[in-house]
Amino acid sequence: xxxxxxxxxxxxxxxxxxxxxxxxxxxxxxxxxxxxxxxxxxxxxxxxxxxxxxxxxxxxxxxxxxxxxxxxxxxxxxxxxxxxxxxxxxxxxxxxxxxxxxxxxxxxxxxxxxxxxxxxxxxxxxxxxxxxxxxxxxxxxxxxxxxxxxxxxxxxxxxxxxxxxxxxxxxxxxxxxxxxxxx
Amino acid sequence: xxxxxxxxxxxxxxxxxxxxxxxxxxxxxxxxxxxxxxxxxxxxxxxxxxxxxxxxxxxxxxxxxxxxxxxxxxxxxxxxxxxxxxxxxxxxxxxxxxxxxxxxxxxxxxxxxxxxxxxxxxxxxxxxxxxxxxxxxxxxxxxxxxxxxxxxxxxxxxxxxxxxxxxxxxxxxxxxxxxxxxxxxxxxxxxxxxxxxxxxxxxxxxxxxxxxxxxxxxxxxxxxxxxxxx
Numbered sequence: 001x002x003x004x005x006x007x008x009x010x011x012x013x014x015x016x017x018x019x020x021x022x023x024x025x026x027x028x029x030x031x032x033x034x035x036x037x038x039x040x041x042x043x044x045x046x047x048x049x050x051x052x053x054x055x056x057x058x059x060x061x062x063x064x065x066x067x068x069x070x071x072x073x074x075x076x077x078x079x080x081x082x083x084x085x086x087x088x089x090x091x092x093x094x095x096x097x098x099x100x101x102x103x104x105x106x107x108x109x110x111x112x113x114x115x116x117x118x119x120x121x122x123x124x125x126x127x128x129x130x131x132x133x134x135x136x137x138x139x140x141x142x143x144x145x146x147x148x149x150x151x152x153x154x155x156x157x158x159x160x161x162x163x164x165x166x167x168x169x170x171x172x173x174x175x176x177x178x179x180x181x182x183x
Numbered sequence: 184x185x186x187x188x189x190x191x192x193x194x195x196x197x198x199x200x201x202x203x204x205x206x207x208x209x210x211x212x213x214x215x216x217x218x219x220x221x222x223x224x225x226x227x228x229x230x231x232x233x234x235x236x237x238x239x240x241x242x243x244x245x246x247x248x249x250x251x252x253x254x255x256x257x258x259x260x261x262x263x264x265x266x267x268x269x270x271x272x273x274x275x276x277x278x279x280x281x282x283x284x285x286x287x288x289x290x291x292x293x294x295x296x297x298x299x300x301x302x303x304x305x306x307x308x309x310x311x312x313x314x315x316x317x318x319x320x321x322x323x324x325x326x327x328x329x330x331x332x333x334x335x336x337x338x339x340x341x342x343x344x345x346x347x348x349x350x351x352x353x354x355x356x357x358x359x360x361x362x363x364x365x366x367x368x369x370x371x372x373x374x375x376x377x378x379x380x381x382x383x384x385x386x387x388x389x390x391x392x393x394x395x396x397x398x399x400x401x402x403x404x405x406x407x408x409x410x411x412x413x
Contacts, residue, residue, distance in 0.1 A: 012205065019211045020195065022222035049201075049329075050360050056204065057197035057361075064195075067229035115226045133192050134224070134231040141192055142311070142334075143365065152311040159192060160220070167223045 001045065002038050005052050013059050020063040022111070034062040070112050114173055118166045126165075129158035186210075188304055189217055195224050200328050200359070206300065299326065310334060315341045329359035337369055345373045364390060368398045371405070384409065 006013070013034075017027045037058050045051035119127060132148070132155055133141050145152040193199050194207045211217045306321025315338045322335035336351030352366040367386050374383035390402035 012208075015208055015212070016204070019208055019218060020221055020225050022226070046360070047358070049358065052201065053197075053359055053361055056201075060195060060197035064225055064229050067226050070226075070229075111226055112230060115223070116230055119227065119230070130227055131231065134228040140196070140198055140365070142307075145311075153308075156192070157187075159224075160187075163220050163223050163227065166227065167219050170223060170226075171219070 001048065001051055002041070002055065005048065005055060006035060006038060009052065009055070013055070016056070016059055017063055020060070021066060026066050030059070030062050030066050033065070034059045037062065067112070110173055111170065114169055115166055118169045119162075122162050122165060126158045126162035129155045130162050133159045186214060186217055189214075191217065191221055191224060195221065195228060198330075200330055202328070203303075203330075303331075306331075307334070310338060313341075327354070327358075329355045329362055332358065333362045333366060336366065340369050340373060345377055348373055364393055364398050367393075368402070371402065375405075380409070 014027065014031060017030045017034075018024060021027060021030065034055075038055050041054070041058075043054060045054065119130065122130070132144055132150070141155065142152050145155050189207050189210050190199060190203065191207070191211075194204060194211075199207065211221060302321060303325055306318050306325060309315075309321055310318035319335065319338040319342060322331050322338060325331045332351045332355035336348045336355060339345070339348035339351060349370060352362075352370055355362045356366050367390050371383045371386035371390065374380070374386060384406065387402040387406050390398045391406065393399065
């Protein structure tokens with residue numbers, strides 16, 4: 001069922017990954033990783049909706065893992081046996097591609113560091129809002145806000161303000177420009 | 184859809200169902216600001232998952248060594264697992280080589296109904312502002328997705344209407360089991376409030392055994408309190 005659902009919704013899944021990744025050249029790697037995770041799951045699903053929700057969540061989580069891999073010097077997702085299948089522009093024997101890859105890796109390395117530094121400089125209320133929204137537990141933000149007695153709309157606008165500040169720092173560092181060139 | 188209404192946080196958490204996911208993606212595709220916000224949120228989420236202010240500790244120098252050993256052990260194992268797994272190689276190859284497909288399928292856009300989106304937004308705004316009666320009426324008029332049923336159940340719970348709350352929460356879980364822990368938590372609270380102690384305990388034990396990470400500690404605390412009172 002999972003394989004069939006994946007095939008049926010492949011365009012949407014690709015679209016999700018394309019929207020989340022700052023580096024579009026990672027789309028195929030993320031999709032491949034998520035596909036493997038989905039096929040290996042031992043979970044049982046009673047409905048198609050349930051199974052598709054699982055697939056979608058796996059894709060979202062794999063995108064976040066991709067950002068985490070920015071810190072590492074070697075590429076996490078592409079297995080060496082698959083390099084031969086990559087489009088020729090990405091093969092390491094092309095000097096231009098090699099240069100672009102090098103530039104891309106440098107930008108990837110600065111992204112998380114820049115984000116980390118900017119978070120530390122944010123006003124405390126914005127930082128707390130980011131922590132509430134992205135703290136990594138599975139509880140929904142709307143519920144967290146209700147339990148903590150903080151208005152959801154306030155948290156959302158503080159998150160947006162914080163994110164916009166980090167975004168402008170990333171832009172100033174040329175993160176988007178470099179990935180646009182790779183694109 | 185206005186930028187401020189796009190539920191980017193929920194989208195990134197994989198919390199949205201198919202339709203709202205598509206609606207958000209359609210907006211993001213045409214909006215460079217939201218695209219950049221989504222990228223930035225993903226980077227922030229990646230950092231929070233591993234602790235934003237993590238400092239190197241005195242054991243940190245051993246980690247690269249441990250990681251290298253682990254990788255050296257894992258690579259042959261993973262290779263063997265992959266060889267023996269049922270994943271079709273042609274599918275992997277197809278994914279690795281598929282051309283980029285940046286355009287969202289147009290046929291799904293036609294399905295998006297704006298009036299329904301507007302009433303959905305109003306209902307959730309009422310819920311957020313603790314105007315539960317208005318929220319409850321709004322949720323009642325929306326298509327019954329698992330998310331709407333869950334929040335409708337919580338709204339009835341907040342209004343002290345426990346039977347409809349139980350009914351809505353149950354239906355939400357029937358439609359999508361990802362709501363099971365959250366719904367189970369509210370069900371347990373309803374049973375406690377209506378003196379159905381055995382049912383409440385059963386639900387709380389379920390939450391503890393599921394290890395949901397959010398509700399299990401709280402469920403355990405309540406179970407311990409209940410045991411102390413006896």
